[in-house]
Amino acid sequence: LTRSVAVMNQKGGVGKTTTTVNLAAGVARLGRSTLIVDLDPQAHASLHLGVDAEADGAPTIYDLLLDPEGPIDGAVRDARPNLSIIPAVVDLAAAETELADAPNRHGRLTRVLERLAGRFEFVFIDCPPSLGLLTLNALGASREALAPMQAHFLALQGLGKLFETVRLVGRGVNPRLRISGVVLCMHEETTNLAREVVADLHAFFEGARAEDVPWKSARVYTPPIRRNIKLAESPSFGKTIFEYAPGAPGAQDYAALAETFVREWDAM
Amino acid sequence: LTRSVAVMNQKGGVGKTTTTVNLAAGVARLGRSTLIVDLDPQAHASLHLGVDAEADGAPTIYDLLLDPEGPIDGAVRDARPNLSIIPAVVDLAAAETELADAPNRHGRLTRVLERLAGRFEFVFIDCPPSLGLLTLNALGASREALAPMQAHFLALQGLGKLFETVRLVGRGVNPRLRISGVVLCMHEETTNLAREVVADLHAFFEGARAEDVPWKSARVYTPPIRRNIKLAESPSFGKTIFEYAPGAPGAQDYAALAETFVREWDAM
Ligand SMILES: Nc1ncnc2c1ncn2[C@@H]1O[C@H](COP(=O)(O)OP(=O)(O)OP(=O)(O)O)[C@@H](O)[C@H]1O
Numbered sequence: 255l256t257r258s259v260a261v262m263n264q265k266g267g268v269g270k271t272t273t274t275v276n277l278a279a280g281v282a283r284l285g286r287s288t289l290i291v292d293l294d295p296q297a298h299a300s301l302h303l304g305v306d307a308e309a310d311g312a313p314t315i316y317d318l319l320l321d322p323e324g325p326i327d328g329a330v331r332d333a334r335p336n337l338s339i340i341p342a343v344v345d346l347a348a349a350e351t352e353l354a355d356a357p358n359r360h361g362r363l364t365r366v367l368e369r370l371a372g373r374f375e376f377v378f379i380d381c382p383p384s385l386g387l388l389t390l391n392a393l394g395a396s397r398e399a400l401a402p403m404q405a406h407f408l409a410l411q412g413l414g415k416l417f418e419t420v421r422l423v424g425r426g427v428n429p430r431l432r433i434s435g436v437v438l439c440m441h442e443e444t445t446n447l448a449r450e451v452v453a454d455l456h457a458f459f460e461g462a463r464a465e466d467v468p469w470k471s472a473r474v475y476t477p478p479i480r481r482n483i484k485l486a487e488s489p490s491f492g493k494t495i496f497e498y499a500p501g502a503p504g505a506q507d508y509a510a511l512a513e514t515f516v517r518e519w520d521a522m
Numbered sequence: 523l524t525r526s527v528a529v530m531n532q533k534g535g536v537g538k539t540t541t542t543v544n545l546a547a548g549v550a551r552l553g554r555s556t557l558i559v560d561l562d563p564q565a566h567a568s569l570h571l572g573v574d575a576e577a578d579g580a581p582t583i584y585d586l587l588l589d590p591e592g593p594i595d596g597a598v599r600d601a602r603p604n605l606s607i608i609p610a611v612v613d614l615a616a617a618e619t620e621l622a623d624a625p626n627r628h629g630r631l632t633r634v635l636e637r638l639a640g641r642f643e644f645v646f647i648d649c650p651p652s653l654g655l656l657t658l659n660a661l662g663a664s665r666e667a668l669a670p671m672q673a674h675f676l677a678l679q680g681l682g683k684l685f686e687t688v689r690l691v692g693r694g695v696n697p698r699l700r701i702s703g704v705v706l707c708m709h710e711e712t713t714n715l716a717r718e719v720v721a722d723l724h725a726f727f728e729g730a731r732a733e734d735v736p737w738k739s740a741r742v743y744t745p746p747i748r749r750n751i752k753l754a755e756s757p758s759f760g761k762t763i764f765e766y767a768p769g770a771p772g773a774q775d776y777a778a779l780a781e782t783f784v785r786e787w788d789a790m
């Protein structure tokens with residue numbers, strides 16, 4: 255069984271890529287076989303790990319979306335011990351248009367992950383800041399949606415639409431889809447704003463426990479990921495936080511989050 | 523003559539909305555007639571100013587993009603003294619698909635602004651985190667592109683693609699398009715990362731001075747906008763920073779930026 259996770263939020267710059275890379279790296283460091291699928295035309299997750307898909311010419315996620323039956327082994331690159339990645343390239347931006355009228359346009363990534371069934375225990379899919387076709391493919395292919403967010407007002411505003419999208423996909427192509435919860439990123443615990451937003455989040459999730467909705471068992475993950483400049487520096491070296499600054503708060507927080515994530519999975 | 527500005531950056535969460543609202547408000551406070559066009563399906567600029575387009579039922583930017591000859595006066599709402607806004611609604615997300623095969627799909631907003639010619643001295647267009655059809659409309663309709671950014675590595679990476687897009691639009695539908703420059707947002711001057719990124723930016727712009735490119739006179743605007751929690755709090759009250767916390771660093775910085783922006787325009 256595979257814990258496949260769409261790391262998504264249409265709000266920009268909330269920590270989707272930073273969380274995909276460092277949570278996946280943390281899980282891999284715990285010895286679990288892990289795959290990252292970079293579904294963002296910006297290809298930042300690929301860049302973060304030092305993988306240049308355009309340089310090596312091997313298939314990318316773009317090729318696999320256009321032809322899910324195409325060559326797949328070359329697309330999966332080893333990035334670290336226990337950590338592989340199917341990288342993105344900027345061409346991926348065209349995929350939304352090219353697939354707009356294509357058959358099974360929402361189920362392309364599902365097919366790709368089916369072909370890799372059994373190879374990885376954890377799959378994390380980095381999504382672009384939108385609820386378009388790429389994100390819908392991620393939601394269609396995953397067991398759960400994980401929403402990084404910043405405890406700011408504008409990010410909270412977007413959650414309603416985010417949940418509604420998950421509900422629609424859950425009623426349509428992917429009935430098993432759940433929202434596992436929210437990861438607080440760039441967190442400044444000492445601000446009133448952060449405390450108010452977190453309180454709102456907890457109240458919202460508590461209120462949903464008895465309802466038949468995809469977020470009925472959603473939670474605010476702990477620990478929050480504190481704001482830590484080391485997390486912003488590490489991509490420029492093509493390194494995860496554990497390689498770049500293993501003692502930094504960012505490394506502590508993502509390591510703890512990875513342990514929570516694995517422990518929770520083993521208990522299910 | 524109108525200073526029309528596409529506030530754009532495909533990187534998410536870099537301060538596009540916060541800059542559109544507070545720079546426009548700063549310019550309006552200096553007595554200049556200013557229009558905000560909210561071109562983001564998230565409608566955060568509209569939310570930030572307390573304008574709920576869905577509640578009042580009047581035309582929105584969505585309606586005008588689908589029919590640029592449609593009713594326009596009701597679409598322009600007074601938001602503050604000297605400051606008007608054409609708001610967005612979530613339906614706008616569908617516009618990219620609905621207009622994908624439409625005639626003149628890149629020139630819709632140009633037509634809308636032509637119909638408002640002479641009414642406003644400054645026009646700021648808030649773009650979504652993408653280089654898709656909405657952002658292309660903004661670039662086609664504007665005299666200049668202004669890119670808010672965070673002095674982080676991943677934001678710097680995206681600039682190349684951003685400039686390339688501006689160059690393409692400049693060669694195609696809008697030969698007068700320039701990049702006026704970059705606004706540094708959420709700036710933490712004391713970090714090495716910020717200093718390195720700013721140094722890279724300055725070097726890049728200096729190196730372009732002699733070339734025939736749309737960014738030959740681009741600059742890093744001063745002052746940078748410091749990280750200030752008040753800027754993140756103000757949208758939750760439907761207020762600009764000047765209304766919410768007039769003495770805060772965020773208000774000082776956006777007031778100074780607005781003065782720079784107006785003074786520069788008067789000198790042109
Ligand atoms: N906890 C943190 N502390 C400091 N900086 C952070 C932290 N998390 C992320 N960053 C930085 O903030 C910026 C935004 O983060 P990131 O790119 O991961 O967000 P995103 O949601 O993937 O953005 P996009 O919507 O553009 O895909 C990046 O420059 C990143 O390096």
Ligand SMILES: Nc1ncnc2c1ncn2[C@@H]1O[C@H](COP(=O)(O)OP(=O)(O)OP(=O)(O)O)[C@@H](O)[C@H]1O
Nearest residue numbers: 266406534535536537538539540651708749750754
């Ligand atoms: N200087 C600042 N200090 C503190 N918080 C800020 C600052 N500028 C913006 N913010 C907050 O950071 C978040 C991202 O800013 P904003 O929404 O303006 O970015 P954006 O580029 O418009 O995002 P998107 O790509 O989603 O449209 C918001 O919650 C905003 O309130």
Ligand SMILES: [Mg+2]
Nearest residue numbers: 270271294298
């Ligand atoms: Mg990202």
Ligand SMILES: [Mg+2]
Nearest residue numbers: 538539562566
């Ligand atoms: Mg915005």
